[in-house]
Amino acid sequence: MEKENATLLTEFVLSGFSYQQEWQIPWFLVFLVIYLNTTVGNLGLTALIWNDSQLHTRMYLFLGSLAFVDTSVSSIVTPKMLVNFSAKSKMIFLSECMVQFFPFTVSETTECFLLASMAYDRYVAICNPFYPVIMTNRLCMRLFVSSFVGGVLHAFIHIGFLFRLTFCNYNMIYNFYLHHFYCDIIPLFKISCTDPSINFLMIFIFSAIQLFTIFIVLVSYTLILFTVLNKKSAEGIRKAFSTCGAQLLCVSLYYGPLLFMYVCPASTQADDQDMMDSLFYTVIIPLLNPIIYSLRNKKVIDSLTKMLKRNANRCSFFIKRTHNCTG
Structure with a gap:
């Protein structure tokens, strides 16, 4: 009877970080700088691959797609976080939650499949002479x-099951607070007054699919390691570890927080721990990806150097021409 008389909620509070008031502007500036660097780095890498015909290969197709997805993840999460730093009211409607959650899930799932595809691509390139x-x-x-379609289907299924939940304030007022900085589904499950067991079951089922992508990554890089070591070529070992080491580092940093967030039982995860894990793979990883992949890749560095020199020559020519016209 208490549940039936409860008021249904359609808006929540994104409580986000706990910080002193004097830290509001510094935190805002920190995450603004991170967001700008993430956007410039990933879109710059995507544009570089698109414009340089020498980078129109299979590996760089995946790399450019990954950079674009990272830009999407950061742009879905960080702007709302920045607004909440300066906003008096941190309320968000349930409809806004779903609008934010759908593209976020599409991007995150697509990234998992892309990372597995990149690992398989590197395995075939290094271990199989019939790579082309x-x-x-x-x-x-x-x-x-398929990576993108899988992401869309994943998001649609979770959104469909999310519609079965209701949220009410028959319990403590904290129940309609989302101790988070964006709308993820697990915090919503925790404050639902409808039994979310089926929703958690769907999380575990799709987590098994994500575990399969981790399995592909681990098997691919393990086979690459054995193949390279068997060749006993110092140059080959250095080149393989230079290329694959950066990718393996990036994959490890990305999958680690995801495992804690969605594979570990929800009851064992504290809200603060969930939020820090989310912060890592939604804000930090998109910032690190272009740095890790670009600075460890000679072709990308060479292409960037050529582009900068070409633009510098154009600017110099334009300045000289303008000076001669005015003179």
Whole structure:
């Protein structure tokens, strides 16, 4: 009877970080700088790959797609966080939650599949002499499209099951606070007055799919390691570790927080721990990805250097021409 008489809620408070008032502007500036660097880095890497014909290969197709997805993740989460730093009211409607959650899930799931595809691509390139025959452009495009379609289906399923939940204030007022800085589904499950067992079951089912992508990554890099060590070539070992080491580091940093967030039982996760894990893979990882992949990749560095020199020469020519016209 108490539940039936409870007032249904359609808006929540994104409580976000706990900080002293004097830290409001410093935190805002920190995350603003992170967001700007993330956007410039990832979009710059995507544009560089798009404009340089020498980078129109299978590996860089995946790398450019990954950079674009990282930009999407950061742009979905960080602007709302920045607004909440300066806003008096941190209320968010349930409809806004769903609008934010859908593209976020699409991007995160697509990234998981892209990371697995990149690992498989590196395995075939290093371990199989028939790489051009196996990893055709058609297969790469199928992997890319399948990654995106899988992300969309994943998001639709969770949104569909989210509609079965109701939220009410029959209990403590803290129940309609989301101790988070963006709308993720697990905090919503925790404050639902409808039994979310089925929703948690769907989380675990799809977590198994994500675990399969981790399995592909681990198997691919393990086979690469054995293949490189068997060749006993110092140059080959250095090149393989230079290329794959950066990718493996990036994958490890990305999957680690996801495992704690969605694979570990929700009851064992404190709200603060959930929020820090979310902060890592939604804000920090998109910032690190272009740095890790670009600074460890000679072709990307060479392409960037050529582009900067070409633009510098154009600017110099334009300045000289303007000076001669005015003179």
